[in-house]
Amino acid sequence: MITLDDVRAAHALISPSVRVTPLSRWSPRVLLKHEYMQLSGTFKARGAYARQLAALASGELDPRVGVVVASGGNAGLAHALVARELGHPAEVFVPGAASEVKVKRLRAAGATVHQVGRIYDDAFAASQERVAQTGAIFCHAYDQPDILAGAGSVALELQEQAPDVDTVMVSVGGGGLLGGLLAGLRPGIKVVAVETQGCPTLHSALAAGELVDVEVGGVAADSLGATRLGAxxxxxxxxxxxxxxxxxxxxxxxxxxxxxxxxxxxxxxxxITEPAAATALAALTSGAYIPAASETVAVILCGANTSPGLVA
Known part of the structure; x- marks a missing residue:
């Protein structure tokens, strides 16, 4: 389990590379954290830098071979852009459900893209075969210590920007950003984890008391569609x-x-955000979560890899 020290170490490592994303006000006591302004259009750049920079420093990553990623799209794009910036190749395995917008951006970022199967698990299995063939390092979309610690750097940044925040609301897919926030936030800050009814990975695990596989679907499945929460x-x-x-x-x-x-x-x-990013705010706008009158809430807008025409 990653700790606050891990998050602080990742934050120090990636700070020269990642963007400090702004806060704005949705209402007097609701703040929006604009993580979609990060390189690649999502918070995933934080974990991608943390994983690849740490692997380069340790010698685990051979720049001639590069990285392999399995992703619904956003993590793959982040790793592809970071790999391009650091000067080594990237191969990205995505499920058939990945959006056309994300696949086009992956190719534009210089990645070799493999669309495999229907869901993330299909892409993951194919990526493991490729790692065994090439010796590339594997970059998980959401379930590696460096990935979580890098994502958790947003918690340190947010607390500097809004030291009086009481609650952070976050969309949940595989649990990488959720885990990073839980490690990086002060113990007194609450976290509201929001999922769509079609992708209830965390909700189902909490109800069962253990990790379980779920069927996924719906408007946010291309980003939040992990069938099982990361360990x-x-x-x-x-x-x-x-x-x-x-x-x-x-x-x-x-x-x-x-x-x-x-x-x-x-x-x-x-x-403009993608549905996965709007999921956290939807808990407020729909009344699924009602803050106390004195509660200061920050909502993480985690990504914006969508077509503007689908929103406007």
């Missing part, structure tokens, strides 16, 4: 939810609520 994120989620004063709450929202939140971001702030 590292799960350990942090268990620790955060298994106390009398639990700091983690799991919330589900409908596809319609996500699309409404996505449209509201455009209508009210001229912000």
């Amino acid at each position: 590292l994120g799960w350990e942090l989620a268990k620790a955060a939810s298994g106390t009398v004063e639990a700091r983690l709450r799991s919330v589900l929202v409908s596809d319609d609520a996500v699309l409404a939140a996505q449209a509201a971001l455009w209508d009210e702030q001229r912000v």
Whole structure:
């Protein structure tokens, strides 16, 4: 299980490379953290830099061979762009459900793209075969210590920008960003983990008390469609939810609520996000989560890899 020290170390490693993303106000006590402004259009750049820079420093990554990634699209794009910047090749395995926008951007970033099967697990299996063939290092979309620690750097940044924040709301797919936040935030800050009803990976695991496989679908499945929560994120989620004063709450929202939140971001702030990013805000706009009157909430807008025409 990663710790605050791990997050701090990753933050120090990647700070020269990642962007400090801004905060804006949705309402007097609701802040928006614009992580879609990160390189690659999502928070995933943080973990990609952390994984690849650490592997280069340790000698694990051979620059002649490069990296292999399995991803619904966003992690693959982040790793492809970071690999291009650092000067080594990247191969990305994506499921058939990956959006056309993301596949085009992967190829434009210089990655060799393999579309395999229907879901993430199909792409993952193919990526492991490729790693065995080539000796490239594998970069997981959400379940490696460096990936979580890099994602957790957003927690350190957010607390500097908004030291009075009480609650952070985050969309959940495989649990990498959730785990990073739980490791990087002060213990007194609550986390509201939001998933669509079609991708209830965390919600189902918490209900069962263990990791379980779920069927995934719906408007955010191309980004949040992991069929099982990552083991590292799960350990942090268990620790955060298994106390009398639990700091983690799991919330589900409908596809319609996500699309409404996505449209509201455009209508009210001229912000374009993908459905996965709007999922966290949808918990507020739909009433699935109602903050206390004195509660200061920060919502992580995690990505914007979509076509503007699909929002406007």
